Amino acid sequence: MSELVLDLEFIVGHYNYWMFVILMMTGLYVTVSRGNLVKKIVGLNIFQTSVFMLYISMGKIIGGTAPILIDDPDAVYSNPLPHVLILTAIVVGIATTALGLALVVRIRETYGTIEEDELLVLEHEMEFAEAVQGGGSR
Amino acid sequence: MLAMIEANLPALQVVLPLIAAPLCAMLGTGRRAWAFATLVSFVAFAIAISLFIATMGGTIISYEMGGWAPPIGIEYRVDTLNAFVLVIVSGMAALVLPYARRIVDYEIPAERQVLFYTAFLLCLTGLLGVTITGDAFNVFVFLEISSLSTYALIASGAWRNKRALTASYNYLIMGTIGATFFVIGIGMLYMITGTLNMADLGEKIAAHGDSRTLRTGFVFILIGIGLKLAMFPLHLWLPNAYTFAPSAVTAFVAATATKVAVYVLLRFMFTIFGFDYAFQAATLENVVLPLAIVAMFAASLVAIFQDDLKRMLAYSSIAQIGYILLGLAFLTHTGLTASIVHLFNHAVTKGALFMVAGCFIYATGSSSITSLRGIGRDMPWTTAAFVISGFSLIGLPLTVGFISKWYLVQAAIELGWWPVALLIMGSSLLAIVYIWRVVEQAYLQPAPEGAVRREAPLSMLVPTWILVGLSVWFGVSATMTVGAASRAATSLISSSQIMWQ
DSSP states (O other): OHHHHHHHHHHHHTHHHHHHHHHHHHHHHHHHHOOBHHHHHHHHHHHHHHHHHHHHHHHOOTTOBOSOOOSOTTOOBOOOHHHHHHHHHHHHHHHHHHHHHHHHHHHHHHHSOOBHHHHHHHHHHHHHHHHHHHHHTO | OHHHHHHTHHHHHHHHHHHHHHHHHTSOSHHHHHHHHHHHHHHHHHHHHHHHHHHTTSOOEEEEGGGOOTTTSOEEEEOHHHHHHHHHHHHHHHHHHHHHHHHHHHHSOGGGHHHHHHHHHHHHHHHHHHHHBOBHHHHHHHHHHHHHHHHHHHHGGGGTOTHHHHHHHHHHHHHHHHHHHHHHHHHHHHHHHSOOBHHHHHHHHHHHOOOHHHHHHHHHHHHHHHHHHTOGGGOTTHHHHHHHSOHHHHHHHHHHHHHHHHHHHHIIIIIISOTTOHHHHHHIIIIIHHHHHHHHHHHHHHHHTOSBHHHHHHHHHHHHHHHHHHHHHTOSHHHHHHHHHHHHHHHHHHHHHHHHHHHHHHHHSOOBGGGGTTHHHHSHHHHHHHHHHHHHHHTOTTSHHHHHHHHHHHHHHHTTOHHHHHHHHHHHHHHHHHHHHHHIIIIISOOOTTOOOOOOOHHHHHHHHHHHHHHHHHHHOOHHHHHHHHHHHHHHHHHSOTTOO
16 A cells, blocks of 8 residues: 555656656657648657756756745755756757748648648659659660 | 967867858858858868867867856867867868859759858858767757758758758658757756766766666667667668758768767767766667668668669668768777778768769759769769779778778677678678669760760869869878777777776
8 A cells, every 4th residue: 555655656746757758759659640741840849848848847956946046045946957958949949840830831832732641642753753754765 | 369269279160150151141142152151161171170180199178168167167178089070070061162162053043042051051060069069968959050951951952853842851850859869868867967068977977877767868869869870770861861952962961960970979878878888888789780780781772773873872871871880889999990980981982972973963964873874975084983982982992991891890800790790791792783883874875865964064073083082092091090080989988987897
């Protein structure tokens, strides 16, 4: 019985990390499984956001306040470094999303679709046409 | 003034192309942007050479960014290994940019060329930054700077073939997954140690001992970097990206991006995790070694059946990365030397081959192998460059490819792994087949009637032949490259904490 309680404490105490794992796997799954290029980007976003949560969670110190210097000498501060790292990672994430979406727009303009399976069919046709052309001039 | 510049060389190496990039965007015309970018790449190359000379004796240059002392501040740390990689990266940029002018005129519309060169400089910044920094999180930031600009550069191949867009998109998805895995790994390390400075990480991890978090972090970093360097089953983004990117981009990225990723892997494995970390040794021997051997054969086999020259060379790159990882997986000094020297040798060889592919595209408008029929008579210099670099790819004596294979085989024999040594030689036979296919088309087939193909312009031929010359020069007298690689391997091994049992 006591073991069960301990396990529960472990599970509840690591709430943030469970959420990190769930979000990470959700994001990765969406990125891999969806055929729609925009949905893939959304999946990628969820995946990246989960990492932000991992970093922020490890910077938290129980009982610690926000890392802003106050007059109390006994004050316990949370670790500010992970927050700063994540600010950088957020910028990287935004740049990636923007570039990815810009590419999706261009793909939509040139191919007329953003569904991966339709794109594959179109590209196979292009490849086949090139092969016939190359063979024709032989 | 000079002394001040000298003291700040490590920072200038990265800051110069970084500041040059937005300036380049404001220059207005493609011609001016090209001249400016070329000038910057020459200066960056000069800086890299002077850093290389300064570290040759084994001194480690530690530069405190903004005057903040490590491990709290960001440290730029130059030793023999990363000075060597800096020379490769900036040297390739200084050769590819002069080459780029004509082929970029041909492949990219005039109004977009300014942005093209801007992205090129940003990519150079990222690659140099990854190499020079001594801070684990900084590696991620620079890795993303170089990757994001590479995605844009690859997508700019869309004016020639619209499939560059999907190639770039797929690379973006996989590259970002890789980078995110890498950050998770760094997060795990930070959890254990509370530091991000590489040397400090190494010490603290060795003192901390093995744990599940450390192992998880190691695996995340291995997979993340594996995606970036196209380790065999994680290589799916590479063939299309190399095939559809503009020729100058392919030549630069193929010669540098994967090499820099290999450098990051070496740095993490040895400086941070330690040379004799048991879990790492087991992973290398049981996972990386078989995958490297499979890559050598599978990718070479696939290369044989390609109809497109650039795609064929891309698959051959995956096989060559197999050789580099193989040398790493031996976990010996000779193996590491072979890996590091192959970084340089493969950069020279593959850079030359992709430049030749660009010359062919410039002359014929196509990169398919069948369009090269009889081209040996119309473009003798370009084709001869292909043949010599092809020899190097196969590993014939008197070329750099031979030097790499020689040390690889030697490392395998030292360990008594005869089958591996035989496999290295066996996989070279496959390279003969795919190089021969092109040579046969170029020299033995009659040219199609009415084909007008002129020799590539001098501005493209000269950089190509400089690389070809290097691959012969360092194939004949390999003392300099092998000496540098051997010193780099020694510094890697000595930088790792030998506290593991």
